Amino acid sequence: MSTVSSLALAGASKTSKKEAASVEFRNVTKRYGRVVAVDDVSFSIAAGELVTLLGPSGCGKTTTLRMIAGLEMASEGQILIGNRDVTHLSAADRDVSMVFQSYALFPHMSVLENVAYGPTVQGISKKEAYAMAMEKLALVGLSGLEKRAPSELSGGQQQRVAVARALVLEPQVLLFDEPLSNLDAKLRRRVREDIRELQQSLNLTVAYVTHDQEEALAVSDRIIVMSNARIAQTGTPRELYEEPADLFVADFIGDANILDGVVLDQEGSKARVRIGGITLNLPHRGASAGPVKLAVRPDAIVLNEDPSKSTAVSGVVKKASYLGTQIEYEVDSPVGNLFVVQYSRKEPIAPGTPVSIDIMEHRGVALIPGS
Structure with missing residues (x-):
């Protein structure tokens, strides 16, 4: 990772105390009244795997991610995390963390306070919460910036704060919702490499949502392409690029004549x-x-x-x-x-x-x- 010290990376595997968990959808449907946002979707994400949900706006990918998080409840079907049925559990009862598109940092808090917020709310002492936060800030290359306000950071640095805050409680599953959409092209490339290296170093289970095909090809172990609330094709980046299942996938993944x-x-x-x-x-x-x-x-x-x-x-x-x-x-x-x-x-x-x-x-x- 370009902004993380070799020392932090060398110890990265030791900082994650929980085992990564698998994610599984079994015939999951989500309805909003008569509108079907996700239609009978089944897939699995292996522990320690980064899987991207890719597709155009309105295809159901973000709704699927929010159902993993417990921010939306499935209308039908079953959702499992680490082989535990979490279909009807609230977001607070699932061991997952989410990095939002907007980063959702508290502007009145310092970087350190933002990252320590989760452990503090869970009743961990301020001293211990700050120590946990400092460890994760070092991991994402932000040591020395802990006293700054979010407004004093660049877009890439704010994104790292959001990642550190998601990692601080060492979730079984980490979710990213269009995490790079607010960054310029050159910074997007650098930060996606950072995310991928961090995911591999910590052996994190990651579900990652984007509409950017190049981003999906660059970071993913596997990609789930969605269209009209259903899965069009699942495969490795190479499989999707070289062996598209239909005209939609061929035209959507990269450029094709x-x-x-x-x-x-x-x-x-x-x-x-x-x-x-x-x-x-x-x-x-x-x-x-x-x-x-x-x-x-x-x-x-x-x-x-x-x-x-x-x-x-x-x-x-x-x-x-x-x-x-x-x-x-x-x-x-x-x-x-x-x-x-x-x-x-x-x-x-x-x-x-x-x-x-x-x-x-x-x-x-x-x-x-x-x-």
Whole structure:
């Protein structure tokens, strides 16, 4: 962790006295009147695992997180934490802590008082509560800032205070609700790395909610993608990116060109697939001969402006955007309007330039099952 001393990290595993607990949802539904916010959802989070609930606004991910916390009660189904049925228990009776999007720090309290608030409310002496708070502030790299007010801290530092406050009672499960949404892009990247390293060092069970696909891919052991109050797909970041279960997941996880193709035939686990004049050999994923949809990642498409290297598909560059580490293109072609990313190129191909188009099947091309 960039802001935590090596000494703190070396002793991190010793600071968590409670065992991490698993989380399980069994056919859980949440209704608000006639509105179904979460619809018959089942999943499990292993002890010591970081699982992200990912999806667009209104998909049910935050409601699911709040049901783990006990801030919302399930209308149907069963919720277990550490194999204990907590379905009908209040938030105070569940051994969980939550880091909110707004951080919810008390402005009239110092950093130390904010972190020590939980133990103090539980009846622990002020001296012991402050000692517990100082230990967690050291763990998140905030030693020396304990006397400051929250208003005197940066956004990243405030976020660390919120994490320290959630950790101080050493919960069995730690919950994050869009914890990085108030930070700028560069700080988000640094803080998400801190959260991930802390989670692994302390062997914490974490449920993490975000709508940011890149954030989810970066921090998660597994991701649960939600859509319309249901689970669309569960898997590791690599599985979701390379083997999307349907068009929604393919389009939502990272950027993808959704293209029409035709399965020509199969041999073993592979299928010969035609896109325009390009033929690829891809895992068939249960697809039979005939029309199919494919998810083609932007960096799997190769552009070449040299006529001598023409392929069966050609196109014209419509837009080019230089972004430092990469160049992004919009290309008009017979197989569709393509979004293309090129790395390690200094000069963009000028708009209006004819290009040949090839697709590298090993870089990120997948058949969409049932399409």
